[in-house]
Amino acid sequence: MTTTEPAPTEERPIGFGKLLRKEDPRLIRGMGNFVDDIQLKGMLHLAILRSPMAHAKIVSIDKSAAEAMEGVVAVVTGEDLAGHGLAWMPTLSNDVQAVLATDKVRFQHQEVAFVVATDRYIARDALEQIDVEYEWIDPVVDVRTAMNPDVPVIRTDLEGKTDNHVFDWETGDAAATQAVFDNADVVVKQEVIYPRSHPAPMETCGCVADLNRVSGQLNLWSTTQAPHAHRTVYALVAGLPEHKIRVIAPDIGGGFGNKVPIYPGYVCAIVASLLIGKPVKWMEDRTENLVTTGFARDYVMQGEIAATKEGKILAIRTDVLADHGAFNGVAAPVKYPAGFFGVFTGSYDIEAAYCSMKAVYTNKAPGGVAYACSFRITEAVYLVERMVDVLALELDMDSAELRLKNLIKEDQFPYETKTGWVYDSGNYEPALRKAMEMAGYDELRREQAEKRERGELMGIGLSFFTEAVGAGPRKDMDILGLGMADGCELRIHPTGKAVVRLSVKTQGQGHETTFAQIVAEEIGIPPEDIEVVHGDTDNTPFGLGTYGSRSTPVSGAAAALVTRKVRDKAQIIASGMLEVSVADLEWNKGSFSVKGDPSKSVTIQDIAMKAHGAGDLPEGIEGGLEAQICYNPENLTYPFGAYICVVDVDPGTAEVKVRRFIAVDDCGTQINPMIIEGQVHGGLADGVGMALMQMISFDEDGNCLSGSLMEYLIPTALETPDWETGHTVTPSPHHPIGAKGVGESATVGSPPAVVNAVVDALRPYGVKHADMPLTPSRVWEAMQGNHTPPI
Amino acid sequence: MQVPAPFEYERATSVEQAIALRAKLGDEARFIAGGHSLLPMMKLRLANPEHLIDINDLEELFYIKEEAGEIRIGAMSRHRDLLDSELLYQHFPIFRDAEKLIADPVVRNRGTIGGSLCQADPAEDLSAVCATLGATCVIKSETGERVVDMKEFHVGPYETAVGDAEMLTEIRIPTASNGGSAYEKVERRAGDWAVVSSGASVWMDGDTITAGRVGLAAVGDNTTQLDGVAELLAGKTASEELYTQAGELAAASCSPQTDNRGTEAYKRHLAMELTRRSLRRAVARAQGQEA
Numbered sequence A: 001m002t003t004t005e006p007a008p009t010e011e012r013p014i015g016f017g018k019l020l021r022k023e024d025p026r027l028i029r030g031m032g033n034f035v036d037d038i039q040l041k042g043m044l045h046l047a048i049l050r051s052p053m054a055h056a057k058i059v060s061i062d063k064s065a066a067e068a069m070e071g072v073v074a075v076v077t078g079e080d081l082a083g084h085g086l087a088w089m090p091t092l093s094n095d096v097q098a099v100l101a102t103d104k105v106r107f108q109h110q111e112v113a114f115v116v117a118t119d120r121y122i123a124r125d126a127l128e129q130i131d132v133e134y135e136w137i138d139p140v141v142d143v144r145t146a147m148n149p150d151v152p153v154i155r156t157d158l159e160g161k162t163d164n165h166v167f168d169w170e171t172g173d174a175a176a177t178q179a180v181f182d183n184a185d186v187v188v189k190q191e192v193i194y195p196r197s198h199p200a201p202m203e204t205c206g207c208v209a210d211l212n213r214v215s216g217q218l219n220l221w222s223t224t225q226a227p228h229a230h231r232t233v234y235a236l237v238a239g240l241p242e243h244k245i246r247v248i249a250p251d252i253g254g255g256f257g258n259k260v261p262i263y264p265g266y267v268c269a270i271v272a273s274l275l276i277g278k279p280v281k282w283m284e285d286r287t288e289n290l291v292t293t294g295f296a297r298d299y300v301m302q303g304e305i306a307a308t309k310e311g312k313i314l315a316i317r318t319d320v321l322a323d324h325g326a327f328n329g330v331a332a333p334v335k336y337p338a339g340f341f342g343v344f345t346g347s348y349d350i351e352a353a354y355c356s357m358k359a360v361y362t363n364k365a366p367g368g369v370a371y372a373c374s375f376r377i378t379e380a381v382y383l384v385e386r387m388v389d390v391l392a393l394e395l396d397m398d399s400a401e402l403r404l405k406n407l408i409k410e411d412q413f414p415y416e417t418k419t420g421w422v423y424d425s426g427n428y429e430p431a432l433r434k435a436m437e438m439a440g441y442d443e444l445r446r447e448q449a450e451k452r453e454r455g456e457l458m459g460i461g462l463s464f465f466t467e468a469v470g471a472g473p474r475k476d477m478d479i480l481g482l483g484m485a486d487g488c489e490l491r492i493h494p495t496g497k498a499v500v501r502l503s504v505k506t507q508g509q510g511h512e513t514t515f516a517q518i519v520a521e522e523i524g525i526p527p528e529d530i531e532v533v534h535g536d537t538d539n540t541p542f543g544l545g546t547y548g549s550r551s552t553p554v555s556g557a558a559a560a561l562v563t564r565k566v567r568d569k570a571q572i573i574a575s576g577m578l579e580v581s582v583a584d585l586e587w588n589k590g591s592f593s594v595k596g597d598p599s600k601s602v603t604i605q606d607i608a609m610k611a612h613g614a615g616d617l618p619e620g621i622e623g624g625l626e627a628q629i630c631y632n633p634e635n636l637t638y639p640f641g642a643y644i645c646v647v648d649v650d651p652g653t654a655e656v657k658v659r660r661f662i663a664v665d666d667c668g669t670q671i672n673p674m675i676i677e678g679q680v681h682g683g684l685a686d687g688v689g690m691a692l693m694q695m696i697s698f699d700e701d702g703n704c705l706s707g708s709l710m711e712y713l714i715p716t717a718l719e720t721p722d723w724e725t726g727h728t729v730t731p732s733p734h735h736p737i738g739a740k741g742v743g744e745s746a747t748v749g750s751p752p753a754v755v756n757a758v759v760d761a762l763r764p765y766g767v768k769h770a771d772m773p774l775t776p777s778r779v780w781e782a783m784q785g786n787h788t789p790p791i
Numbered sequence B: 001m002q003v004p005a006p007f008e009y010e011r012a013t014s015v016e017q018a019i020a021l022r023a024k025l026g027d028e029a030r031f032i033a034g035g036h037s038l039l040p041m042m043k044l045r046l047a048n049p050e051h052l053i054d055i056n057d058l059e060e061l062f063y064i065k066e067e068a069g070e071i072r073i074g075a076m077s078r079h080r081d082l083l084d085s086e087l088l089y090q091h092f093p094i095f096r097d098a099e100k101l102i103a104d105p106v107v108r109n110r111g112t113i114g115g116s117l118c119q120a121d122p123a124e125d126l127s128a129v130c131a132t133l134g135a136t137c138v139i140k141s142e143t144g145e146r147v148v149d150m151k152e153f154h155v156g157p158y159e160t161a162v163g164d165a166e167m168l169t170e171i172r173i174p175t176a177s178n179g180g181s182a183y184e185k186v187e188r189r190a191g192d193w194a195v196v197s198s199g200a201s202v203w204m205d206g207d208t209i210t211a212g213r214v215g216l217a218a219v220g221d222n223t224t225q226l227d228g229v230a231e232l233l234a235g236k237t238a239s240e241e242l243y244t245q246a247g248e249l250a251a252a253s254c255s256p257q258t259d260n261r262g263t264e265a266y267k268r269h270l271a272m273e274l275t276r277r278s279l280r281r282a283v284a285r286a287q288g289q290e291a
């Protein structure tokens, strides 16, 4: 690994720089406080009965035996909920989802009833005593058949619904693109599938709901990446007054998008607490998490590139079939039903682009946007980066050379893409050249040529990605009508210690450190003197939460600006203290001094005491040293990177070994390089997992075959190489500190590099494309010319 | 958290007492050894025994020793003990090959050879290892003990010769000089069960294989010991052609099924490729060409 801790003698940065994470001591010592650690007096436990079938009518439910069990407090069915008007809830995409099934079940493991009992074991045992009679309905499993006229309609709950259509969507210019394709020297086409995967956070989802019947106050400890958004949605669903709802997200054991949606389990726990008048805990088990909560991807993409024979890419076109499962639970800005898939034109300067998409319902768990995907940019980047390699093969051109030829040039930024995205800043070629240099690219190609002579299979895969993160500008981004601007509040205490309150919520990204460093950089107070408060709606300003790599681009900007606001006030107070005009003061990170006379200065700590102390303040200035703002981003930020993966494939067994992985990332200004590197490491491991082993699969009856970590494989240290990371720095022009997001860069950028490397290794076998996951069997089948799509 | 259905629990104090208890409680009782097969099934409620008889205190079942021309392994020997044992490695390096690739350290610290053989999971590795080595199993009951060979022991997936009121107590492997053994496995990821595994053992006289056996895991019933391959190998001169022939025969003698681990065709290919590799390595070891 290339990370080294700062030596103890090295100065701890007051501001940006390498700094050990402030949150780690408690987490490493087992002193974290997760939802399942919450114990309340009289707390009951909830377990959910789930459907064994993917599609079936509920004929009857007999709950009497369960109700008769000692320790069982309540057994609740969909019919019971319907009596309270709570059987259905809105999804984040303005669809509805059953809290508990009333009419029929629409995916395997869908919620059918819940039991509340005095302990979790009794609750679990009681599930066995509920007798449900189902009547089988043929499930729609294969996404390609979902729109066939003869298949059953899944969403019979929707008035007048006669098919399984969710939405059609398009972007770009169909006619202009067609014209370019018509006249191009070379056109390549390839079906590229991004199979269904799952974020699989270490901590499963769950909550403790405590609804006080007397005061009407609901306290909800919950595994949520977006506490404020959730509070508002609960207010809308349950009709509870918003000021009586407090959502607390304590320590969260990984989210990756899995903890953005509101799941039926949360609503069940709230309803149970309301009905029973006691606190109720619900925690998923591993299987429940894998088979029912927000999945990711599941796009079948037809990719096409038009190019000149010299390798100039002219146009990119794609037609996508999107599997949205049984309910459209996508968490993306309303006007972006396909998330930010529109950036499928990648990092290339082209003439035209067009995408058409059809989204359909199937009898599978809902979800869609999850797993560190920056709102579907994983799919977009995978498509374009795979297609560029398909083109390179067609032209018999080196894949690095082809990319270098087509990358957007430095002087073209800000660059507006053919699908209307304005890339804020970039300097792509140096990043790719740096990665090639770190990899020893030419030497690798020489080694590969030698090995091919000997029948050995070695592959080199590239990917160049541009991300679009930091949703988003109020002008066109909202979720359920909630704008995506973020509040931030900063208070400096009299002794010069600070508290900054954020609307976003870490699930492991290190907010408590990064945000302290942002404030420190702006006001010169050491990070250890800055407390970061987050994850509690009663104690933080409103904002939409942490996902889509938006924390630094949005809340990070808010933190910088609120600190500047406080600093401006501090400057006025300092001018009074030093008896000079504001204009005569100079800021030296932590103190103001009189221009030309550095001996006359006051520290921010002096100023804080003065702000809260006795004696006059400059005219018009109130006491205290604090501020609050709400930051509305002007644009998204566009981090980018160049990745190179080297694999060896055993020709006899088709096993893939990732030998090296070189990642050069540019996320603009770096706040804490060590945290950035950690984020990159995690994302690269995710990418290797998706490329080589992870997939949520189903049999033809719609049974989910990936219900445990024995079947849904996540890579270990043995499957991942020592990551070789590097960076370039191209600040964002519109972000106050020039920072861009980085949380998802590596998850977005790495899968195509791995797949491209494997396909490159298989070149002697004439393989042009192979879909993920590239398990030994799937690679071997590709070598035999029998590659089959995973769905 | 996944929790099993309620059950009664008792810690056995001796092999006799454990067997007596099992005889008394009958079908609804199970021994629990390392628990790494039984507990996951109970948590998923695929197994719902009413009684668990814990045999982890039975010190008399923890050993690996050489006695009467045999290596004798107590049924409670953990995967980890088998991995670490120098005695076992000296005689049968196939154990270390296999153990390195069985599950992960957490599972290996608890899982036992007795539990593995009795579970008889179709993808389980030690049945093929033991069968390849011509092992026998000691099965005890209230009335006495019997010794069966692996063929008799391993009836099929999840099925062994061990009856309701019996316990597997020991595995015996005859030692002979000039032998070599090896194990090859393909898994989708470290810690995963085999896509396919192949074990081989040979006894050599110069370049001639006087006797050899091959066993496969995860490719269907009755593959832990392939008689046809043993017949083919006996008396032949070791060569690449022979390994390929043996591999082809192995591939033809199994009945793999397509699943998430791989297609039938791929698994058959692996049966052949891994058999070639395990034989090649077993012969090299017998000839002292591999440390």
Ligand SMILES: Cc1cc2nc3c(=O)[nH]c(=O)nc-3n(C[C@H](O)[C@H](O)[C@H](O)COP(=O)(O)OP(=O)(O)OC[C@H]3O[C@@H](n4cnc5c(N)ncnc54)[C@H](O)[C@@H]3O)c2cc1C
Binding pocket: A710, B030, B031, B032, B033, B034, B035, B036, B037, B038, B039, B040, B075, B076, B079, B101, B102, B103, B104, B107, B110, B111, B112, B113, B114, B115, B116, B118, B119, B121, B123, B124, B125, B126, B162, B166, B167, B168, B169, B191, B192, B193, B194
């Ligand atoms: C994540 C994971 C990965 C794994 N990967 C592999 C792998 O790659 N290859 C592989 O071979 N195995 C693998 N295993 C299985 C592992 O080796 C188990 O430990 C083994 O199969 C069972 O041994 P145990 O001691 O845990 O048995 P237990 O689970 O305690 O018992 C299994 C069964 O055997 C019975 N039993 C146990 N001991 C006796 C006895 N002495 N007499 C009679 N009956 C007895 C029990 O009653 C029970 O029915 C894996 C397990 C896990 C959890």
